[in-house]
Amino acid sequence: MKEKIVTEAIEYRRSVRVFRQDKEIDTELVRTCIKNATLAATSSNMQLWEFYHITTPDTMVKMTKACLGQNAAKTAKQLVVVVVRKDLWRKRRKSNIEFLKSVYGNKSFESYSKREKFAFNYYKKLIPTVYFDFAGILGWLKYGFFWSIGLFKPIYRQVRKSDMRIVAHKSCGLAAQNFMISMAAIGYDTCPMEGSDTLRIKSILGIPHGAEINMVIGCGIRDEKGIYGPRFRVPFKEVYYEV
Numbered sequence: 001m002k003e004k005i006v007t008e009a010i011e012y013r014r015s016v017r018v019f020r021q022d023k024e025i026d027t028e029l030v031r032t033c034i035k036n037a038t039l040a041a042t043s044s045n046m047q048l049w050e051f052y053h054i055t056t057p058d059t060m061v062k063m064t065k066a067c068l069g070q071n072a073a074k075t076a077k078q079l080v081v082v083v084v085r086k087d088l089w090r091k092r093r094k095s096n097i098e099f100l101k102s103v104y105g106n107k108s109f110e111s112y113s114k115r116e117k118f119a120f121n122y123y124k125k126l127i128p129t130v131y132f133d134f135a136g137i138l139g140w141l142k143y144g145f146f147w148s149i150g151l152f153k154p155i156y157r158q159v160r161k162s163d164m165r166i167v168a169h170k171s172c173g174l175a176a177q178n179f180m181i182s183m184a185a186i187g188y189d190t191c192p193m194e195g196s197d198t199l200r201i202k203s204i205l206g207i208p209h210g211a212e213i214n215m216v217i218g219c220g221i222r223d224e225k226g227i228y229g230p231r232f233r234v235p236f237k238e239v240y241y242e243v
C-alpha cells in the first residue's frame with residue numbers, strides 16, 4: 001500500500017461518523033499508528049499519556065454506551081482512547097533521568113559537562129518544582145511566587161494544578177493528531193470524540209481516578225454517508241496573523 005504524503009493525509013482526514021461494516025481494519029496497522037502517536041512532541045519529554053486500543057466486541061459495546069451511543073463509536077471497528085496520566089509524573093521523571101544516565105554515563109555529578117548537568121537538574125529539580133502539588137494549594141503558592149518574580153523578568157507561569165492539566169492535555173492532543181494523520185496516510189478513518197462519560201470510560205478501562213480521558217477515537221473505513229458535510233473552516237485571514 002502506498003502511503004499518502006503528509007499534506008495528502010491531512011487533507012484526507014475527516015471526522016467520520018459512520019464506518020463501513022463490511023470492511024475490517026488491521027489491528028497491527030492501527031498499533032503502528034499508535035506507535036507514531038508516541039513520537040509526538042511532548043512537554044519536557046514527560047510522555048504523560050497512555051493509549052488504550054479497544055478491539056474486543058464486548059468492550060466496544062460498553063465503550064459505545066459510554067460514548068453516549070454516538071454513531072462514530074457504534075459503527076467503529078476499533079477504538080483508541082488517549083489517556084492523560086499526569087499522575088505518572090514521578091515515574092516519567094525517573095525514566096528520563098535513567099535515559100540521561102544511559103546516554104551520558106552513570107558517573108559522579110561533577111564529571112558531567114555543563115549541558116549534561118543542566119539536563120539532570122531539569123528533571124531532578126525543575127520538574128518536581130513544577131509538578132509537585134498538594135490539593136492545588138501549593139500550585140497557587142508557586143503561581144504567586146512566580147508571578148512576583150515575573151514583575152521583573154520573563155518567567156514560566158504555568159504552575160497551578162489547572163495549568164499542569166492543560167500542559168498534559170496539550171501533549172496528548174498532539175499524540176492524537178499524530179495518530180489520526182498516520183491512520184489517514186494508510187487510508188484508515190477516525191473520529192475524535194470528547195462527547196463521552198469519562199468516569200464510566202475510566203471504570204471500563206480500569207484506570208485510576210488521577211487519570212483523565214483526553215479523547216476517544218473511533219476507527220474504521222469511511223462509509224459513503226460517513227462524512228456529514230463539506231469541510232468548513234473560517235477564512236484563513238481570520239485566524240492568521242503575521243506579526
Ligand SMILES: Cc1cc2nc3c(=O)[nH]c(=O)nc-3n(C[C@H](O)[C@H](O)[C@H](O)COP(=O)(O)O)c2cc1C
Pocket residue numbers: 013014015016017070072191192193194195196215231
Ligand atoms: C477534541 C475534539 C472532540 C471532538 N468530539 C467530537 C464528538 O464527541 N463527536 C463527534 O461527532 N465529533 C467530535 N469531534 C469532531 C469535530 O466535530 C470535527 O473535528 C470538526 O467538526 C471538524 O471536522 P473535520 O474533523 O472533518 O475536519 C471532536 C473533535 C475534537 C478535536
